[in-house]
Amino acid sequence: MSREDVLVSTEWAENNLQTTGVVFAEVDEDTTAYDGGHIPGAVKIDWKTELQDPVRRDFVDQDGFEKLLSAKGISNDDLVILYGGNNNWFAAYAYWYFKLYGHDNVKLLDGGRKKWELDGRALDKGEVNRPATQYKASTPDTSIRAFRDEVVEAINTKNLVDVRSPDEFSGKLLAPAHLPQEAAQRAGHIPSALNVPWAKAANEDGTFKSDDELRELYKTEGLDESKPTIAYCRIGERSSHTWFALHELLGLADVKNYDGSWTEYGSLVGVPIETGDGK
Amino acid sequence: MSDGCGAPVQTATPADIDTNGQVVLAGKTVGGAYVRLLNADGEFAGEVQASADGDFRFYAAPGTWTVRALHRTGNGEASVTAQGPGLHQVPIAVG
Numbered sequence: 108m109s110r111e112d113v114l115v116s117t118e119w120a121e122n123n124l125q126t127t128g129v130v131f132a133e134v135d136e137d138t139t140a141y142d143g144g145h146i147p148g149a150v151k152i153d154w155k156t157e158l159q160d161p162v163r164r165d166f167v168d169q170d171g172f173e174k175l176l177s178a179k180g181i182s183n184d185d186l187v188i189l190y191g192g193n194n195n196w197f198a199a200y201a202y203w204y205f206k207l208y209g210h211d212n213v214k215l216l217d218g219g220r221k222k223w224e225l226d227g228r229a230l231d232k233g234e235v236n237r238p239a240t241q242y243k244a245s246t247p248d249t250s251i252r253a254f255r256d257e258v259v260e261a262i263n264t265k266n267l268v269d270v271r272s273p274d275e276f277s278g279k280l281l282a283p284a285h286l287p288q289e290a291a292q293r294a295g296h297i298p299s300a301l302n303v304p305w306a307k308a309a310n311e312d313g314t315f316k317s318d319d320e321l322r323e324l325y326k327t328e329g330l331d332e333s334k335p336t337i338a339y340c341r342i343g344e345r346s347s348h349t350w351f352a353l354h355e356l357l358g359l360a361d362v363k364n365y366d367g368s369w370t371e372y373g374s375l376v377g378v379p380i381e382t383g384d385g386k
Numbered sequence: 387m388s389d390g391c392g393a394p395v396q397t398a399t400p401a402d403i404d405t406n407g408q409v410v411l412a413g414k415t416v417g418g419a420y421v422r423l424l425n426a427d428g429e430f431a432g433e434v435q436a437s438a439d440g441d442f443r444f445y446a447a448p449g450t451w452t453v454r455a456l457h458r459t460g461n462g463e464a465s466v467t468a469q470g471p472g473l474h475q476v477p478i479a480v481g
Binding site for chain 2: 227280306
């Protein structure tokens with residue numbers, strides 16, 4: 108798989124805003140950014156209210172995904188370009204989710220909304236309405252999704268990559284520094300996990316680092332490419348960014364995202380937890 | 387929020403922000419800038435987008451931090467050392 112198969116540049120995006128069969132979708136937790144101006148023609152996907160189950164802690168099921176994409180006017184054969192704020196965290200999460208439900212024709216806008224804005228490219232406040240479709244999703248591909256029992260079994264066996272900041276990893280903080288500190292019952296990390304903050308995979312402008320830089324980064328941090336890998340963070344969005352880097356850009360075969368992440372693991376009764384820098 | 391009609395610049399003060407016992411780094415830069423928090427080793431710790439008025443805020447741990455702002459018109463940064471909980475002001479010029 109090459110980078111062009113999974114990423115588009117902001118320049119490509121601007122040149123393809125009107126291209127038939129290409130749908131842009133902005134994915135965010137806080138959709139006020141979209142409402143204040145979005146890439147012309149892009150539909151809005153609300154991570155919290157549209158991608159998450161409203162009752163259980165899980166994301167929407169296959170039927171819910173079909174209804175969502177149908178309502179957004181996305182067809183099975185459309186090329187979907189996902190982008191968002193927070194350096195594409197939620198867009199990367201949505202990308203993982205599109206793949207999980209079998210939509211292979213999906214790419215990320217490299218650098219996301221930040222790069223688009225830093226480039227000084229136009230934003231549009233107009234309402235976007237696409238005619239509804241009859242979207243059909245596949246059964247979930249759980250080869251890219253890790254659940255808690257598998258994570259506990261992976262301690263000292265598989266690569267566990269904790270992509271949170273060093274202060275969250277060590278147990279000083281329970282959430283990223285720009286968010287209120289609410290989260291799991293306990294702070295720390297899963298024993299044997301490497302701490303490779305997601306941001307190390309990104310440049311300052313939000314674009315992904317080159318394949319060579321990424322390969323060097325994970326090698327230096329101690330990732331054993333011969334073993335399966337599970338990435339986690341706090342709620343599974345930053346780890347989607349790292350899942351994208353490892354699975355989609357570097358092409359490692361067995362990489363899963365643990366979307367339960369620390370808010371689940373750090374509240375489980377009886378599982379081992381490590382604090383400190385882990386080295 | 388300012389209505390942008392020339393009101394004096396408003397800055398958060400300890401009296402009007404509840405730091406809830408945490409280190410809070412707050413400041414002003416150009417509106418809509420992407421503001422990145424870097425630790426003493428230059429490692430990324432967080433990023434927010436400044437409000438239309440240029441306000442931003444981080445919850446952090448005690449220590450020395452660099453706050454870096456990116457905007458289509460230019461970049462800028464400032465450093466701050468927070469020895470304990472409370473509000474720490476970090477203005478950043480961009481250009």
